[in-house]
Amino acid sequence: MFDKDKYLEIIGCPGADGATVATLRQIHRSHQLKLHYDNGYVQTTDFHNFDLDELFDTVVAGGRGGICTDLNFLFHRLLIELGFQVRLLGAGILLPGGNWGSDVEHAVLGVRIDGTEWLADVGHGGVSIMDPVPFTGEPDVQAGIGFRLIRQGGYHVLQYQTHDKPWRIAYRLTTQERDTSEWGVLSELNTIHEDVLVRRRRCVVDNGQVMLTANLMVSIVDGKEEPRLIRDEAELQKIVSDYWG
Numbered sequence: 001m002f003d004k005d006k007y008l009e010i011i012g013c014p015g016a017d018g019a020t021v022a023t024l025r026q027i028h029r030s031h032q033l034k035l036h037y038d039n040g041y042v043q044t045t046d047f048h049n050f051d052l053d054e055l056f057d058t059v060v061a062g063g064r065g066g067i068c069t070d071l072n073f074l075f076h077r078l079l080i081e082l083g084f085q086v087r088l089l090g091a092g093i094l095l096p097g098g099n100w101g102s103d104v105e106h107a108v109l110g111v112r113i114d115g116t117e118w119l120a121d122v123g124h125g126g127v128s129i130m131d132p133v134p135f136t137g138e139p140d141v142q143a144g145i146g147f148r149l150i151r152q153g154g155y156h157v158l159q160y161q162t163h164d165k166p167w168r169i170a171y172r173l174t175t176q177e178r179d180t181s182e183w184g185v186l187s188e189l190n191t192i193h194e195d196v197l198v199r200r201r202r203c204v205v206d207n208g209q210v211m212l213t214a215n216l217m218v219s220i221v222d223g224k225e226e227p228r229l230i231r232d233e234a235e236l237q238k239i240v241s242d243y244w245g
Helices: 004-010 019-033 052-061 069-083 180-192 233-244
Strands: 085-090 106-113 115-120 139-141 145-152 156-161 170-175 200-205 206-213 218-221 224-229
Touching: 004 052, 019 069, 019 106, 019 115, 019 200, 069 085, 069 115, 069 180, 069 200, 085 156, 085 218, 085 233, 106 156, 200 233
Parallel strands: none
Antiparallel strands: 085 106, 085 170, 106 115, 139 145, 145 156, 156 170, 200 206, 206 218, 218 224
């Protein structure tokens, strides 16, 4: 059962209160330190019925982690209960070949505080923000990684930059408010056989973030990006255990 106080305790922010930028920053970073992205359960996700009470028990209280709809829908509810003015937004991922995915392929949040709009996202599987980012276009450096939102072709595009690398695209979004029912289009993911599914995981650490796609590990520590192919199964399992429990 969804429980705001228990939620805050689990993510390490007991007593957090007030719809302020400071509170949003605190719970946004803490959320990702405790609850990780993991698409390993996507075949069992009911994209037509997001039961937040059930998701809370599994994803938050159970510590399982989840995908964007799990993590950001729950965070959306938490922000509402804390008194934030928050909207559910849709985002599209840049695919190989330069094509864009659906505008509701990824779920993110728009949070308005004192007239300023902030992007919040605690559920992305690739390189992503650790702290909320304003829609002003100004770069924001987080653990050595630069993030910014730029306007491009009617969209806000989230870009990131690691040490000695050019700006790259994470995803694009609009500020059109969405409903959870719009993510029903992702139900086709239920049909992916487990032998075909590419397991993706992401976690935030104190000085950066770590992604694991199948056996390709990418760590970004203090802004320095280091990809590494893990060929030994025992080493792979240790990495999974160390970062994702």
